[in-house]
Amino acid sequence: MTKIGLWLLVFGLGNCVYVTKGTEQSTMARVNFENLRIYELSEKLADKVWESVLPWDSFARDTVGKQLVRSADSIGANIAEGSGRGSSQDYRRFLRISRGSLYETLHWLRRAYQRKLLTARQTSELRSIISELSPTLNAYLRSVSKSASRKSAAFQTDN
Numbered sequence: 001m002t003k004i005g006l007w008l009l010v011f012g013l014g015n016c017v018y019v020t021k022g023t024e025q026s027t028m029a030r031v032n033f034e035n036l037r038i039y040e041l042s043e044k045l046a047d048k049v050w051e052s053v054l055p056w057d058s059f060a061r062d063t064v065g066k067q068l069v070r071s072a073d074s075i076g077a078n079i080a081e082g083s084g085r086g087s088s089q090d091y092r093r094f095l096r097i098s099r100g101s102l103y104e105t106l107h108w109l110r111r112a113y114q115r116k117l118l119t120a121r122q123t124s125e126l127r128s129i130i131s132e133l134s135p136t137l138n139a140y141l142r143s144v145s146k147s148a149s150r151k152s153a154a155f156q157t158d159n
Helices: 035-055 058-083 088-115 118-158
Strands: 011-013 017-018
Touching: 011 058, 035 088, 035 118, 058 088, 088 118
Parallel strands: none
Antiparallel strands: 011 017
16 A cells, blocks of 8 residues: 555546545556646646747737647646546547647747747747657557557457
8 A cells, every 4th residue: 555645636537546645545547647747748838838928919919829828738638638538548539639739839839939929949948848748748648558458458368
């Protein structure tokens, strides 16, 4: 048994259980999304994007800015939502949507830079986060997919 949890939440999702601070649990089938490196990176990216867009004039914020913020926020939101779904298939689908949002964010960063809304330094900082997040997200998606394939194969063998 190990002590886990920093949050005051208790809920079960299939065989996934998140516990309150100070309680004990013997197994946890799925990782809490808040502890995933991909989620931490997605939050870092979204917060940096937000900070970058805030000082823009209203036209730039209402056009490119809102799109950029929404796409960056969507990366982490889909990781979180997918982890709360009941099946591995749903989880993988939401991870793929998250990856799509990452590429959309890259598109809006390019537009913002070309339109001189972001400096080269700001763009470089954001691209640095993306260059770490992208392969990490892809590797995590492959890992989740392989795990699901092994479970499916084991189930077919048992039946």
